[in-house]
Amino acid sequence: MTDIPAYALTLFEMPFEVQPLDQPPPTAEELEAELRALKKERDEIAGELADGIVAMIPVVGEVKGLIEVFTHGELISGHHQSWWQKALNVASCLPLIHEAKAVAKFMGTVGHVAAHAAHKVHRVNQAFVHVPALGKAVGKSIAAEVKE
Secondary structure, three states, rough: HHHHHHOOOOOOOOOOOOOOOOOOOHHHHHHHHHHHHHOOOOOOHHHHHHHHHHHHHHHHHHHHHHHHHOOOOOOOHHHHHHHHHHHHHHHHHHHHHHHHHHHHHHHHHHHHHHHHHHHHHHHHHHHHHOOOOHHHHHHHHHHHHHOO
């Protein structure tokens, strides 16, 4: 069994050096550099994902987009935005600004009505202070209605 079969090729020396086909194993520095690159890529992907999720939250996303227009970059991932991305951020805030103006107008109306109501209550209270008998009579009638 130790004999070389007749059909096998015989071993011989090459007149030149033959390079191995396998690549040499990476050094520790190369492995560390590759690991750092993978961690950096993972962190960038996580930042982009978080940035996209926050952008989808109804009011928070519009406010974040408006802030990013003035800070020249995304808040979470830190990527630079081009002019058309900034324009889209402003355009997405327009309905929110319109709604905010409507809410502010409504709150102004409510505040105006509340101020008038407070003024009327103050005038009624002043009338009761000057006419104690009327205040007692009104108080008794209210107490009678509450009992019923």
